[in-house]
Amino acid sequence: MTTLTVEGVGVTLLERRVVDDVSLSVPAGTWMTLVGPNGAGKSTLLRAVSGAVEHAGVIAFDGVEVARLRSRERARLVAVVPQDPARPDGMTVLDYVLLGRTPYVPYLGTESAEDLAVAGELLDTLELRSLSDRMVTELSGGEFQRSVLARALAQQAPVLLLDEPTSSLDLGHAQQVLELVDELRASRGLTVVSALHDLTTAGQFADHLVLLVDGRVVAQGSAQEVLTEELIREHYGARVRVVTDPHGGVVVVPLRSRPAGGVRDVGGVA
């Protein structure tokens, strides 16, 4: 169980401050989701948390600053599902998932039976078993995205960072993946930080939402507090209706300027 603390964090890329003075706390075993328009800095903040880009301010796991961790230590602590991971040439799905076990394999050693068991279980859970010998360059977008999640979960790190983890998944697989992450959060106390564009889904799965705009936090709190028609209009330039479902969830419905269902009859075969 690991708590993530972000204090006064800034990231400068090409002389532009793309993350600016962000402070957040993600208690161990909770799920925080970053939302915000394109270019708001969500991926960059996740990259800073994973130690992939330099930052000002403090990012710490249970008080230990990420910048002080060696890469192997960091990989045991934080697993990442990037937005747009590369597909290595000549690598099967099984080998790709086994990459997640690298922090546990001794130098110059090979995977243990336990490493293979962990990878095998994830292949089953994420419906990848029949594809385990397929090259990752020969998968559909959704199959590869599930392989990336399997690789990250194989790391068995207490902190999981997910950058748009369901962007290529159909509705069923997206639900399955997010439910799996939530189950691991509940059973193993995983601390989850994600970036999601789908606001309804973001509200359904996160304990805490953070709205990031131009690198700064402009709102944070529960789905009811952050997913309001006013905030979405102001920061996304979108017209939406926000509906509370009978279970207390928040559903964000985009509104058309003309009524829906208006495909005009353009004539044709009688």
Ligand SMILES: Nc1ncnc2c1ncn2[C@@H]1O[C@H](COP(=O)(O)OP(=O)(O)OP(=O)(O)O)[C@@H](O)[C@H]1O
């Ligand atoms: N490697 C880079 N070099 C320079 N600028 C970058 C780099 N990566 C991202 N940026 C810029 O930083 C800003 C934040 O980008 P980031 O990818 O973090 O946004 P985001 O909120 O994840 O966006 P999206 O929703 O489109 O994925 C953008 O203006 C982007 O153009």
